[in-house]
Amino acid sequence: MSDVVVKVENLSKKYILSHQSQEKYTALRDVMANGVKNIGKKLLSPFKSQHSSINTHPSNEDFYALKDVSFEIKQGDRVGIIGRNGAGKSTLLKILSRITEPTSGKIEITGRVASLLEVGTGFHPELTGRENIFLNGAILGMGKAEIKRKFDEIVAFAEVERFLDTPVKRYSSGMYVRLAFAVAAHLEPEILIVDEVLAVGDTQFQKKCLGKMQEVGAEGRTVLFVSHNMAAIKTLCSKGVVLNKGQMIFQGGIDESVDQYQGPDGLDKNNVLWDDIDDAPGNDSIRLKSISISPQRGSVIDIDSGVEITTVFYNKKAGKSLDFTLYLFTLDGVCLFETGIIISSSNDAAEGYFSTKGLIPPHLLNAGIYKINLIVGESQRYVLYKIDDVISFEVEHTATGRGSNTSRAPGVIRPQLEWSYEFLSH
Amino acid sequence: MSEPQKLIIEAGRTERHYWADLWRYRELFFFLAWRDILVRYKQTAIGVIWAMLRPLLTMVVFTVVFGKLGKFPSEGAAPYSIMVFAAMLPWQFFANSLSEASNSLVGNANLISKVYFPRLIIPSSAVITSFVDFLISGVILVGMMLWYQFVPGWRIFSLPLFIAIAFAAAMGIGLWLTALNVKYRDFRYIVPFIVQFGLYISPVGFSSSVVPEKWRLLYSLNPMVGVIDGFRWAILGGDVRIFWPGFLISNGLVLLFLVTGIWYFRKTEKTFADVI
Numbered sequence: 001m002s003d004v005v006v007k008v009e010n011l012s013k014k015y016i017l018s019h020q021s022q023e024k025y026t027a028l029r030d031v032m033a034n035g036v037k038n039i040g041k042k043l044l045s046p047f048k049s050q051h052s053s054i055n056t057h058p059s060n061e062d063f064y065a066l067k068d069v070s071f072e073i074k075q076g077d078r079v080g081i082i083g084r085n086g087a088g089k090s091t092l093l094k095i096l097s098r099i100t101e102p103t104s105g106k107i108e109i110t111g112r113v114a115s116l117l118e119v120g121t122g123f124h125p126e127l128t129g130r131e132n133i134f135l136n137g138a139i140l141g142m143g144k145a146e147i148k149r150k151f152d153e154i155v156a157f158a159e160v161e162r163f164l165d166t167p168v169k170r171y172s173s174g175m176y177v178r179l180a181f182a183v184a185a186h187l188e189p190e191i192l193i194v195d196e197v198l199a200v201g202d203t204q205f206q207k208k209c210l211g212k213m214q215e216v217g218a219e220g221r222t223v224l225f226v227s228h229n230m231a232a233i234k235t236l237c238s239k240g241v242v243l244n245k246g247q248m249i250f251q252g253g254i255d256e257s258v259d260q261y262q263g264p265d266g267l268d269k270n271n272v273l274w275d276d277i278d279d280a281p282g283n284d285s286i287r288l289k290s291i292s293i294s295p296q297r298g299s300v301i302d303i304d305s306g307v308e309i310t311t312v313f314y315n316k317k318a319g320k321s322l323d324f325t326l327y328l329f330t331l332d333g334v335c336l337f338e339t340g341i342i343i344s345s346s347n348d349a350a351e352g353y354f355s356t357k358g359l360i361p362p363h364l365l366n367a368g369i370y371k372i373n374l375i376v377g378e379s380q381r382y383v384l385y386k387i388d389d390v391i392s393f394e395v396e397h398t399a400t401g402r403g404s405n406t407s408r409a410p411g412v413i414r415p416q417l418e419w420s421y422e423f424l425s426h
Numbered sequence: 427m428s429e430p431q432k433l434i435i436e437a438g439r440t441e442r443h444y445w446a447d448l449w450r451y452r453e454l455f456f457f458l459a460w461r462d463i464l465v466r467y468k469q470t471a472i473g474v475i476w477a478m479l480r481p482l483l484t485m486v487v488f489t490v491v492f493g494k495l496g497k498f499p500s501e502g503a504a505p506y507s508i509m510v511f512a513a514m515l516p517w518q519f520f521a522n523s524l525s526e527a528s529n530s531l532v533g534n535a536n537l538i539s540k541v542y543f544p545r546l547i548i549p550s551s552a553v554i555t556s557f558v559d560f561l562i563s564g565v566i567l568v569g570m571m572l573w574y575q576f577v578p579g580w581r582i583f584s585l586p587l588f589i590a591i592a593f594a595a596a597m598g599i600g601l602w603l604t605a606l607n608v609k610y611r612d613f614r615y616i617v618p619f620i621v622q623f624g625l626y627i628s629p630v631g632f633s634s635s636v637v638p639e640k641w642r643l644l645y646s647l648n649p650m651v652g653v654i655d656g657f658r659w660a661i662l663g664g665d666v667r668i669f670w671p672g673f674l675i676s677n678g679l680v681l682l683f684l685v686t687g688i689w690y691f692r693k694t695e696k697t698f699a700d701v702i
Contacts, residue, residue: 028612
């Protein structure tokens with residue numbers, strides 16, 4: 001059972017970032033124009049060295065999505081791949097699934113691989129549920145006979161019996177996702193590669209998917225799983241690989257891996273979790289348990305996403321009037337605002353864990369880095385516990401409301417105001 | 427379970443499994459073609475009739491313009507309209523294949539960036555889709571033969587051979603354009619031009635025997651000349667003759683396009699996901 005089924009050696013993937021064009025594809029015009037320019041240059045100044053032609057290729061920059069990554073996966077391992085956005089997780093999965101080719105390095109895979117990088121790839125909205133099951137199954141590598149054999153099982157898992165002959169464009173998004181996952185879940189590969197696909201669908205269905213994947217793992221098959229949901233990773237996986245900026249920084253048991261990522265010194269600056277309550281920041285009255293900052297929608301915190309700040313703390317002394325206050329600062333130390341919530345005002349807060357959640361609406365903060373100070377107070381008068389710079393986060397830039405101007409607007413805040421104008425007279 | 431297969435992924439490595447994979451995914455050819463046909467006629471009022479209408483109307487126009495107004499000679503004893511249609515069939519097949527195939531990868535970009543399968547399948551099923559249209563318009567030819575009470579000779583049985591050559595021509599040039607279109611989107615504008623232009627420089631509306639003898643070898647550099655001459659030879663029968671040197675040149679070019687098309691496609695296909 002300890003055979004190595006996936007062996008990755010010095011894997012690198014380089015992309016060339018071109019700062020000239022927005023499009024990823026090349027226009028023949030540019031290739032020809034550059035060619036003509038080069039010839040023209042040679043004709044005009046035949047004695048200039050060849051190097052001058054470099055200038056006609058506007059600043060190209062190499063970018064390593066993966067650099068020198070090596071690891072081994074044994075049969076039956078369920079491996080979680082952990083890292084921040086842009087750490088190279090998706091690139092790694094794409095190379096393992098043979099969608100794109102590595103720049104250098106080598107991978108040896110033993111066994112049939114199935115990968116699920118997106119739910120419902122190849123679904124056609126005009127086709128019915130039944131037709132899409134066959135089409136999607138074929139795309140994922142199942143034969144017609146195999147799909148026929150599993151057809152009833154797939155339909156039952158997706159719970160779409162009544163809508164089999166309806167075009168999927170009339171499906172609700174939940175039904176769509178269920179059907180798509182059901183097809184993929186009934187592949188029978190020896191190695192299953194799954195990207196963040198559980199982020200969609202309702203909670204109940206997510207549980208069902210996790211259950212199905214656990215089943216796959218229990219059958220001795222190998223699973224590679226990428227997710228930002230650490231709880232899902234911890235339940236599903238037995239081992240972990242941590243990536244940061246294209247490099248592998250840790251491989252080992254799943255708990256240590258998650259710790260590398262999410263511990264106090266971890267990579268994930270937006271989520272801090274203190275495992276041991278006695279070591280956590282705090283005092284005799286209050287101990288912090290975790291703070292996490294996440295976008296209200298989407299997966300990246302930017303100007304349009306809004307920010308959700310969730311704090312969990314332990315109240316050690318019962319029978320107080322608790323309040324919770326948050327101060328938001330810019331990196332230069334300018335206080336933007338104070339905000340908070342009164343948890344109790346009649347001396348009745350119980351001893352135990354409290355969780356507070358604050359929402360900063362979209363289109364309030366401009367792009368930049370922000371720091372947070374926290375105060376847990378009593379009766380809105382006394383400070384029980386105060387901590388400065390407990391966490392920081394970055395709001396990424398978007399060009400919303402800026403028309404064709406895509407640069408960062410000046411200022412600390414960036415509200416979207418109502419504007420109007422009228423033409424009065426000549 | 428089948429015996430475990432070992433797969434090695436390395437930069438620039440051509441896999442030994444490629445052709446085996448192509449065979450393993452053989453059903454996908456037909457599923458993709460079936461999807462395209464199903465979707466194409468899903469919200470049309472007259473559906474499949476469209477596949478017949480276009481070649482039929484072009485044939486009528488060509489017969490009137492070249493046959494009646496231009497007084498071009500037909501080949502053998504065949505009515506002019508049948509002679510035109512015998513060329514219209516392979517030409518439409520070829521032209522549709524080129525347009526469908528060249529757009530197929532870009533149109534299926536989401537598949538390419540999310541799932542692995544031999545990419546050759548996508549343009550190939552676009553060609554298969556066009557072949558279905560070819561078969562449908564073939565019905566018109568049968569109808570026309572009944573109308574003119576035209577009985578083809580024994581050579582009609584050699585038609586499958588010429589269909590195979592048409593297939594090879596469509597695949598070869600189609601693969602080139604498909605792969606180039608992924609990288610250089612200019613081909614989106616070049617392909618319609620090739621198709622439009624090709625209709626007039628290929629012997630569709632007229633017989634290739636009207637081309638002066640000394641130019642015929644040069645004229646045969648168009649791979650479709652060989653295919654169309656072959657179709658006419660097989661369908662019209664009688665005393666239709668094939669200009670053999672030209673026919674061989676045309677078919678040699680078809681073969682060259684097919685081999686280099688597959689080579690170029692295979693060479694570039696691994697980067698498709700990065701540039702699409």
